[in-house]
Amino acid sequence: MTTQLRTTLVGLLLVTAGLATAVTVTRHDNTDHPGIAASVRTGPYVALGDSYTSGPRIPVQTGRPAGCDRSDHNYPAHVAAQLRLQPGDIRDVSCSGATLTDLTSSQSTKKGTNPAQLSAISRSTRLVTLGMGGNDIGFSDMITRCVTMGTAFKVLDRAKDMSSHDSPCRESYTDNGIDSTEKRIAGLEPKLTSALRDIQRRAPEARIYVVGYPAILPVGDTGCGRGLPLAPGDIAYLRDKEAELNKTLKDQAVSAGATYVDTYEASRGHDACAAESTRWIEPIVPSNPAAAVHPNARGQRGMAKEVLRAIRAVG
Template sequence: MRTSLRAGLAGALACVVLVTAMTLGRDGDGDGGGGDASALPTGPYVALGDSYTAGPRIPDQSGIPAGCERSARNYPALVAAELKIKASDFRDVSCTGATIADLSAPQSTDDGTNPAQFDALSDATRLVTVGIGGNDIGFASVIRRCVTSGVLYEVTGGRDGDGDGDAPCKERYVSGDVDEVRQRIEAADSRLARALDEVGRRAPKARVYVVGYPAILPSDGGDCGRELSLAPGDVAFVRAKERELNAMLRQRAEAAGARYVDTYGPSEGHDACSAENTRWIEPLLPRSPAASVHPNERGERGMADTVLHALGARP
């Protein structure tokens, strides 16, 4: 996923998942609900994460290295502006293609190297957001394969040559009791646990929220037509895997004493297959400035509003 996020369709299909660990709140109950507006953090604020945090191709692109493709209108920037956090107290080190390992080690991009994201944390940090996890489970390759299977499904009238039903992609990842994507999620769970412990160690006075990924596909179980060519059963499969990823993020946040922010619920009906003027996620061929199968500016604003609600800055 780290190379696909920049380049055309392949990069677009490398959909990432976003998890924002924002303010590892020791006082939080993990429900993502509102807090005391009088105690809103005023910085320093550090934003950690992958492309769903960075906002690739959303204008204006800013930050170093350029290969991270950070937008000045991504949700961390919007949150910082709403909280009136000084520019000197706001550090967005999110980077397109990042995995959990890139939080603690330098990440090479197509245009420069991003230092270990944890390096931005300190004892002075008061707010942290972390959006990570999708690249760890290879969600990009899952979507690429499912789209390829969907195209073949359409061409063959529902037959891909192997006798598969209406979920040919699912049948490539699930065999009997073995679910390959679920296994990847379970492996990412332990890595995220260690990462959140490290956030707490480096920024012990920070409030941290883990923010889940917004809905990519519709809830009605229908297909996406030309927006995303998936076989009918694979729409449900991909949706289920995203929900499993978000469930893991919620559980891990709560176990670490952080708060989980659910962006999935608020984004339902604004998926990549919804109307162009309401969608938060762009389809395979974006109609708005954004990477394929990634949040557009409306989506970043929606996520920012959800985070601000969790912080108590929104009713």
């Protein structure tokens, strides 16, 4: 056998072995996680978001700074586990109270400073989830305000003093027919567009998933008594504002070429007014370990399931 022939045969054997190995790895990946491309499954993965992502008060609280209230059982942790990512292949930089501004600027908390969330992204990043926008429109403050006014409404309604005004909170956000919350939601559009473009610039090969908010309130206007005391009209008002927020997140995700993850439909019937054993969102006084009016561990698992469903759908 000539030297040239031996060299050629060795080269062919190496190529064949390489192809066989590649096929084996691909089959293993697709068997474990149908529809998930290997490049996505292996990360690196960066999770961006606010408290609906970080998981305040859900055991075990971990990460730095402690003021971000991250749980090791939030949806990014579940997604990483299902994709079998190594610890070094996930960076969860979500933080309670975060707004879109905190993507590019550091965020001060009561227990430390969280660096700009986008600083966690690099050209090697292959998967990004973004769950943010609620704090930009002041949704938590709205719920607090509406609950306070709802409690007063119920007292006055029993006295028949406010029977014709069943949405005091909505009225407080409306001036001359202009809803200030709608203006804030509209103001999200350019911020989201800028944020998604920035992510794409920093990680051009990453797949980006914008995660919507789960159902906080039930269908109808009955509320859930002490669990979330709201005037009947304000239940519909808050539900409508959440729907508008999610629609804006979806529209901007689609426009940017990202994927929107709908967690609302899957969480219907698991809102803050649902039974303790089935709800995803805790009421004003939580009975499961979680922050008030935030996802509990069940909710985080449910949100993770929808993120994974979206990843598999894209393939």
